[in-house]
Amino acid sequence: MKYLTRTVWILSIISLLTDIASEMLYPIMPIYLKSIGFSVLLIGILEGVAEATAGLSKGYFGKLSDHAGRRAPFVRLGYTFSALSKPMMALTVYPLWIFxxxxxxxxxxxxxxxxxxxMLSDEATPATKGRVFGFHRSMDTLGAVIGPALALLYLCFYPAEYRVLFLLAFFPGVLAITCSFLLKDKIRPKTANGTxxxxxxxxxxxxxxxxxxxxLVAGLLIFTLCNSSDVFLLLKMKQEGLSDTATIGVYIFYNMVYAIASFPLGVLADQIGLKKIFVAGLLLFAIVYAGMxxxxxxxxxxxxxxxxxxxxxxxEGISKAWISNITSKNDTATAIGTYAAFQSVCTMLASSLTGLIWFKFGAGSALLTTTVIAVMVVIYILITIPEPESM
Incomplete structure (x- = not known):
């Protein structure tokens, strides 16, 4: 596995540690916010502002990375910000501070x-992009299995001690920051001096x-408009009478499957084509929403x-591998960052639209609408977009 270079391993371990920290807090974040006086409306505003910040900054800092010809400083600073935010949540309950x-x-x-x-794209060839991004995604998602499991274990012994959990989540974040100092930039030219x-x-x-x-991005964004938050799927299970434990257990199981399957599917995508695996994934998405x-x-x-x-x-990983294969190497961060910025805006709209349809016409109508749009995107990709070159 020569394609799993030192840099790929370091980035994957950093993502694993960061996701452990983040996902430790995911199950309890709404509960904690409500416990300190946040209304449902205020929680929605908070998450909307946070998502908009992430989305727009992805585009800007992606462009800035290509412009500067540097990768590692942006990676290091980004993970540092995320780590520091964890204990910040526990310091005080003032709304502005939480925001x-x-x-x-x-x-x-x-x-x-x-x-x-x-940086991941730079470590791969066009023929190994799927497996490199797939391996990174597997390690990242493994954190989404370990994090909630640790949080549930902690809360079994210390129920409602949420603020301490925010402090504990800081430690894997510190390990991630430490690992980020092992990253080294490849020498690359700036794209535009003096501008x-x-x-x-x-x-x-x-x-x-x-x-x-x-x-490709147009198709991905149309799909994103129907791909609302997983909270709606969890809510559907709750409506059908599943317990909190069962619901969280199913969510952890989903992340486990995601983590285990990402790398082998990335390898398969390199062998038979990124487009084939991606379209198969969208069809599975449509089946799930129809089945729900x-x-x-x-x-x-x-x-x-x-x-x-x-x-x-x-x-998830396949789409980034695909984008990096159809764009210039000097614009990779800009291309992925631009897509991620638009995707974040569409994600916000998707949850709002799904919530509106759910409220007006019921859960079945919201889920079936999502299914139909996903199938339409599959047809669009099959007809419009050629298979990316793999060699």
């Missing part, structure tokens, strides 16, 4: 994403990007979330 802490966390994700993915990068300068990339990039409208028992939900884990493994 600042969440914004720091999401800004950290925005700073590192484009540069990190470009400034404005916050929205990444938007100009859309006009100058390859046609196939715009075609008729499932009522825990074992059916277990099967559907098994398929949902395969969908995630077949699309």
């Amino acid at each position: 600042l802490a969440r914004t720091v966390d999401r800004a950290g994700k925005g700073i590192r994403t484009g540069a990190r993915d470009a 400034q990068v404005s916050f929205f300068s990444f938007l100009h990339y859309w006009k100058s990007s390859p046609v196939v990039y715009r075609q 409208t008729v499932a009522h028992d825990w074992y059916w939900y277990g099967l559907l979330f098994f398929l949902y884990g395969l969908y995630a493994a077949a699309t």
Whole structure:
């Protein structure tokens, strides 16, 4: 496995540690916020602001990384921000401080994403992009299995001690920061000496990007508009009477499948084509959402979330590998950052639209609408976008 270079391993371990820290807090974040006086509306505003911060900063810092010809400093700073945000949440309960802490966390994700993915792309050839991104995704998602499990174990012994959990989550974050100092930049030229990068300068990339990039990203963004938060799937299970423990257990099972399947599916994608695996993933997504409208028992939900884990493994890392294969090496961070910025905005809209349809017409209508749009995107990709070159 020569393609799993030192840099790929370091980045993957950093992502594992960071996701352990973040996912330790994921199950208890809404509970904690409500316990300190946040209303549901205020929680929604908080998460919206945080997601917008992450989305827009991904585009800007991706462009800035390409402009500067540097990757490691952005990766290091981004993970540092995310680590520091964890204990910040526990210091005080003032709403403005909580907003600042969440914004720091999401800004950290925005700073590192484009540069990190470009660094992964630099370590691979077009023929090994799927397995490199797949391996990184496997390690990252493994943290989403370990983190919630640790949080549940802690809360079994110390129920409602949420603030201490935020402090404990700081330690894997510190390990991630330490590992980030092992990263070394490859020597690369700056893209434009003496010019400034404005916050929205990444938007100009859309006009100058390859046609196939715009075609692919357009399809991905349409899909994102129907791909709402996983909270809606968890809510559907709760409506059907599953206990809190069973619901969280299914979510951990989903992340386990996601983590285990990402690397082998990345290898398979390199062998038979990124497009084939990606389309298969979207079809699994459509099957899951259609199945959620008729499932009522825990074992059916277990099967559907098994398929949902395969969908995630077949699309998340594969989409970044695909984008990096159809864009210039000097623009990789900008290309991925621009897509991630648009994706974050569409994700916010998706949850709002799904919530509106759910409220007006019921869960079945919301889930079936998502299914139909996903199938339409599959048809669009099959007809419009050629298979990326693998050699």
